[in-house]
Amino acid sequence: MNTIEQTTDEILQLASQHFKVPLAELKPDDDFFTKLGINSLQALDLLTRIEQHFRIELPDYELQGVTDFRTLAERIQSRL
Amino acid sequence: MLDLRQYTCLGEALRAGIERWPDELCLIEADRERENARFTYRQFQEAALPLARALQDAGFRQGSRAAIIMTNQSKWLISAYAVFYSGGVLVPLDYKLSPREQLALLAHSKAEVLITEHHIWRTIVQAPDFGSLRASTVLVTEAPPKAELAGAQRWEEFRGASEPAFVPRKRQDPACIVYSSGTTGRPKGCVLTHENYLEQCAAVTPLFPFWPGARYLSIIPTNHAIDFMGGFIMPFTGGGTVVHLRTLRPEFIRDAFTRYQITYMAVVPLILKSLQRGLEDRFAGLPPLKRRVLNTLIGINRALTRRRTRLRLSRILLRDVHKAFGGGLRALLVGGAFTEPALIDFFHGLGIPIYNGYGTTEACTAIAVNDLQPFVPDTVGKPVRGMEIRILNAHSESIGEVTVRSKTVMSHYLDDPELTAETIVDGWLMTGDLGQLDARGHLRLFGRAKNMIVTEEGKNVYPEEIEAAFEGLPVKEICAFAANYIWHAHKMTGEQLVLVIHPETGKRVTEELVAEIAARNRRLLNYKRVSGYLAWNDDFPRTASMKIKRADLAAQIREKCGRETMVQL
Numbered sequence: 257m258n259t260i261e262q263t264t265d266e267i268l269q270l271a272s273q274h275f276k277v278p279l280a281e282l283k284p285d286d287d288f289f290t291k292l293g294i295n296s297l298q299a300l301d302l303l304t305r306i307e308q309h310f311r312i313e314l315p316d317y318e319l320q321g322v323t324d325f326r327t328l329a330e331r332i333q334s335r336l
Numbered sequence: 337m338l339d340l341r342q343y344t345c346l347g348e349a350l351r352a353g354i355e356r357w358p359d360e361l362c363l364i365e366a367d368r369e370r371e372n373a374r375f376t377y378r379q380f381q382e383a384a385l386p387l388a389r390a391l392q393d394a395g396f397r398q399g400s401r402a403a404i405i406m407t408n409q410s411k412w413l414i415s416a417y418a419v420f421y422s423g424g425v426l427v428p429l430d431y432k433l434s435p436r437e438q439l440a441l442l443a444h445s446k447a448e449v450l451i452t453e454h455h456i457w458r459t460i461v462q463a464p465d466f467g468s469l470r471a472s473t474v475l476v477t478e479a480p481p482k483a484e485l486a487g488a489q490r491w492e493e494f495r496g497a498s499e500p501a502f503v504p505r506k507r508q509d510p511a512c513i514v515y516s517s518g519t520t521g522r523p524k525g526c527v528l529t530h531e532n533y534l535e536q537c538a539a540v541t542p543l544f545p546f547w548p549g550a551r552y553l554s555i556i557p558t559n560h561a562i563d564f565m566g567g568f569i570m571p572f573t574g575g576g577t578v579v580h581l582r583t584l585r586p587e588f589i590r591d592a593f594t595r596y597q598i599t600y601m602a603v604v605p606l607i608l609k610s611l612q613r614g615l616e617d618r619f620a621g622l623p624p625l626k627r628r629v630l631n632t633l634i635g636i637n638r639a640l641t642r643r644r645t646r647l648r649l650s651r652i653l654l655r656d657v658h659k660a661f662g663g664g665l666r667a668l669l670v671g672g673a674f675t676e677p678a679l680i681d682f683f684h685g686l687g688i689p690i691y692n693g694y695g696t697t698e699a700c701t702a703i704a705v706n707d708l709q710p711f712v713p714d715t716v717g718k719p720v721r722g723m724e725i726r727i728l729n730a731h732s733e734s735i736g737e738v739t740v741r742s743k744t745v746m747s748h749y750l751d752d753p754e755l756t757a758e759t760i761v762d763g764w765l766m767t768g769d770l771g772q773l774d775a776r777g778h779l780r781l782f783g784r785a786k787n788m789i790v791t792e793e794g795k796n797v798y799p800e801e802i803e804a805a806f807e808g809l810p811v812k813e814i815c816a817f818a819a820n821y822i823w824h825a826h827k828m829t830g831e832q833l834v835l836v837i838h839p840e841t842g843k844r845v846t847e848e849l850v851a852e853i854a855a856r857n858r859r860l861l862n863y864k865r866v867s868g869y870l871a872w873n874d875d876f877p878r879t880a881s882m883k884i885k886r887a888d889l890a891a892q893i894r895e896k897c898g899r900e901t902m903v904q905l
Contacts, residue, residue, distance in 0.1 A: 289862035296862070297610055300585050315367075316583050317407065317455050321434065323862070 257336055264329040267306060271325070274305050284326040310336060337545060337574040340538045345505040345530040347420035349537075350572050354381050357575035360548040364596060365410040367582040373410055377575075380414065388418035389496025391449065394473050398423035398503050401513065402449035403442055403471070405429045405456050408554045408580045411477050411491060413568055415451045423503025424449075426512045427525075428559035431456055432795075434861070435463035443468050444523045445513050445750065451491065454479040461486045507531035513750050514561060516697040522800065525750030532700040535743040537569050539721040540702055543691070544600055544667055546574025551664075553579045553592055553601040561701040562602045566669065586610040593662040602669040605679065605829075612682055615657070630654075637687045645708040650687020657686050667691050676829050677713035684711050693717055694779065698765055700744040704779045715778040726764065727773060735782050738771040739764040783820050795863050799886075802833060805860050809852060812838045813876050815884050816866060822890045823899040832867035834902050836893065838876060845871045854905050868902040 258266070264284050272279040275292045282291060289299065303319055306328075312335045322328050338356065343349040354362075358378040365372040375383065396402065402419045404426065406412045419426050427445040429438055431453075438460060442450060450471040452460070457476045460466060474488035505511070511530045515523060544566070546552075554567035567578050579596045581588060589607065592598065603611075619630060637653050640646060647666070651658045658665070668683065668690045675692060683690040693705035694716035703725070706717030719725045723742040730736030745765045748756040759766055770782040799816035806814050819825075819832040835853065839845055850869070857865050870893070877888040 287858050287862075290858060290865075295606060297584070297586060297606055304585060304587070315455075316585070317453075320432065320455075321459065323858075 258333070260329060260333050263310075263333050263336070264326060266309065267325055267329050267332070270305055270309055271302060274302055282325070284329070285324050287323045288325055288328070289323055306332060312336065337541055337547070340534045340573060343534060344507050345420070345509065346511050346533055346569065347417075347423065347502065348504060349534060350417055350420060350569070351502070353377070353572040353575065357548055360575050361577045362572070363410045363413065363578050363580065364551075365580045365582065366592065366596070368585075368588050369591065369595075372582070375410060380417070384414045384417045384421065385500055386495035386497070387415065387491075388421040389498055389500035390494045391418060391424075391473070391496075392422050392500050393496050394449075396422055396424060396449060396473070398505070399425060399509075400449070401425045401427055401445055401447045402451060403427040403429055403445060403447035404559070405431050405438055405450070405452040406477070406558070407431050407453065407582060408556075408558055408563070408567075409477075409582055410580055411451075412558050412580075413578065415475075415491075416568065418500075419449075420511070421500060421502055423505055425510050428512060428514060428564065430515075430557055430559050432557065435460045436465060439463055439465050439468055441515055441523060441525075442471065445515075445525060447471055449473045449475070451475045451477075453477050454483060457486070457488055505530055507534070508747075510747065512564075514559070514564075514697050522752070522755070523750075524752070524755065526697045526746045527748050527750050528697075528700050528746050532744045532746060533565070533569055535722060536565060536700045536702065537573060539723070539744070540565065540705070541570060541574065542721070543705060543707065544570065544669075546571045546576030548575040550574065550576040550599040550666075551579055551596055552576060553581060553589075553596065553598040555581055555584060555589060555607070556602050556604060561695065561697050562669065562671075565701050566600060566602050586614065590614055590660070593660070593665065595662075597662045597664045599664055599666050600669065601665075601667075605670065605675045608668070608670055608675065608679055608683075612679060615660070615686075618660075634685050638685050641684070641687060641711070643710045645687070645689050645711065647687065647689055654687055658688070661688060665689070669693065671695070680713045684713065691717075694769075694781065696765075696767055698746050698759065698767070699723075699740055699742065700746065703738075703740055703742075703767070706778075712778055715774065715780045717779065718777050719779070725771075725773065725779060727771060728764075728766070730772075733772060735770055735772045738767045738769045738779070738781070740767060741765070783824055797833065797864050799833070802835070802860070802864060802866060805856055805864075806835060806853065809837075809856075810840065810849065812840050813884075814838070815876060815886065815889060817886070817890060819867070819899065819902065822893050833865070835866045835869040836872050836889070837869055838872050838874070845869070850903075850905075857905060866905065868904040870897065870902050 268282045272282055277292055303314055307314055310332060318331045338352055340349055354377045359376050362377040362380045363375040402424050404415055416426055427447050429441055448471055454476045475491040475494050476488045477491040479490055507530050509530055510527045511533055512528045513525045514528060515525050552567050552571050554563055556563040558564055571578050581592050633653050637650050670692050680690055680692050691706055693702050695702040702720050703723055704717045704719050723740055726739050727736040728739045741764050772780050802816040803814060815836045817834050819834045837845060877885040879885060
């Protein structure tokens with residue numbers, strides 16, 4: 257199973273690919289709304305991409321109130 | 337549909353609908369491609385009455401207040417009906433607020449009962465001010481078997497055995513307390529009466545009638561006036577069906593149109609844009625010849641629907657496009673003031689009936705709706721039945737503050753007579769919006785007279801809330817504005833927030849200060865963030881009680897600085 261660090265790294269990679277932002281610019285504590293310049297629907301898009309990658313299902317509410325990659329990774333880790 | 341004049345309260349009208357159409361489909365709850373539940377009106381009643389009984393057994397009585405914090409789902413409506421059946425007052429709260437904000441509004445509303453979902457309850461329990469919660473009964477839905485409930489009870493097990501008493505209310509009694517703002521700072525709890533809702537429902541139903549078989553897709557949070565009306569009161573008094581979708585992901589929303597043959601749906605601009613993008617992607621993938629045919633058909637459709645919508649004709653001309661929306665769609669409802677006219681026009685070109693309208697919580701949803709006779713994308717339509725609109729203090733081009741009078745205007749703001757007196761003057765509700773009525777009676781909006789802004793995601797943001805987040809900065813004073821309030825843009829879309837900073841005497845805005853502003857800005861929910869700041873070196877004009885005179889300050893800034901002086905963060 258992935259460690260939380262691996263999960264975080266994989267999420268950063270997915271975000272970087274999906275929204276075409278250089279990976280080097282993304283840090284775990286970054287606010288993904290600001291850093292990626294996305295709105296709430298685009299964040300759900302990212303969530304769908306993450307689900308496909310990790311082969312899990314995350315309800316929308318798991319993203320409620322989450323704004324940084326690290327917390328997002330923790331939510332995913334708990335379902336792996 | 338039912339003749340609502342014969343009922344004195346929502347509980348009575350809802351019960352009449354349930355008894356009139358017992359075997360019709362009332363609710364469908366879907367999650368992604370799965371279906372969680374279906375209820376006929378009889379089954380809905382059977383689910384709600386034991387809850388009403390248990391509430392009554394727990395001491396809930398006439399006038400008691402119950403708050404609901406839930407996502408869009410069947411238990412929202414079942415719980416609300418149990419509350420109305422018991423003569424209670426409903427306090428629908430936004431599940432997207434932070435736990436701190438939810439606790440503040442729960443305290444303000446003095447709700448004795450809280451009905452919520454387990455994942456929401458989990459975050460409320462962890463909030464530092466959890467101790468402030470005074471609700472004596474907390475019910476949580478869908479809690480996992482071994483979950484720690486922190487004093488709450490399971491909604492599914494909270495059932496009384498005997499028949500509950502039906503507790504009627506008078507038309508003037510409060511039905512709901514709906515917060516139009518006020519998460520930090522001054523809560524604005526609109527007290528809406530049974531009469532407000534019954535009158536609103538009667539006024540809007542002729543435009544959007546429900547019948548057994550008509551289906552409303554509910555994705556806008558049900559605490560919002562529009563979903564509460566369109567996704568609860570209207571279908572229930574017409575025998576229609578409410579479809580709850582427990583995800584907001586565009587791919588599932590698109591799928592729901594065809595899967596459930598949707599008739600009506602209310603959307604925020606963001607969702608509308610995503611539907612547009614989905615269609616545009618499909619159009620772009622067409623071979624060149626098909627693309628040309630499509631463009632020609634859109635042109636023909638536009639020409640034939642210039643004077644009025646002709647839904648049947650559009651469905652034939654643009655069959656494939658309409659099929660993607662299920663084929664039975666009668667209306668997409670959208671807050672017109674905050675939606676780009678070009679976006680509305682895109683759907684109109686395809687013959688998808690899109691009704692842009694305008695409303696406020698204080699007026700119990702709709703004030704004006706475009707009746708599409710003909711389609712006018714840049715107005716918010718004509719006043720709905722029973723609604724009088726007056727433009728107050730009109731200056732250039734007859735633009736002034738929109739004030740309205742109707743039986744749907746709220747009773748008052750909860751526990752705030754001062755704000756109520758400022759907002760309802762001689763029976764007229766001051767909306768705080770600048771507007772103009774054209775010769776055909778269509779209302780056109782031009783911006784805010786007050787400084788609340790509405791974001792693309794359909795959220796209200798008040799500058800006072802933003803200021804609270806920047807309190808304690810090493811500056812003399814700060815004030816947040818909607819940029820279009822300072823520099824009139826003659827539109828209500830694409831709004832930005834700006835923070836006006838008055839540095840300490842003799843000091844400048846330093847890099848450290850900007851870094852601190854940026855850091856605090858990031859901590860705000862994304863839709864509440866300021867886009868930039870503006871340094872201002874004069875004292876802010878203030879009232880005797882030291883409140884900032886926002887209009888005066890905005891006027892001073894407008895006179896001295898252009899929009900370009902705003903430094904982007």
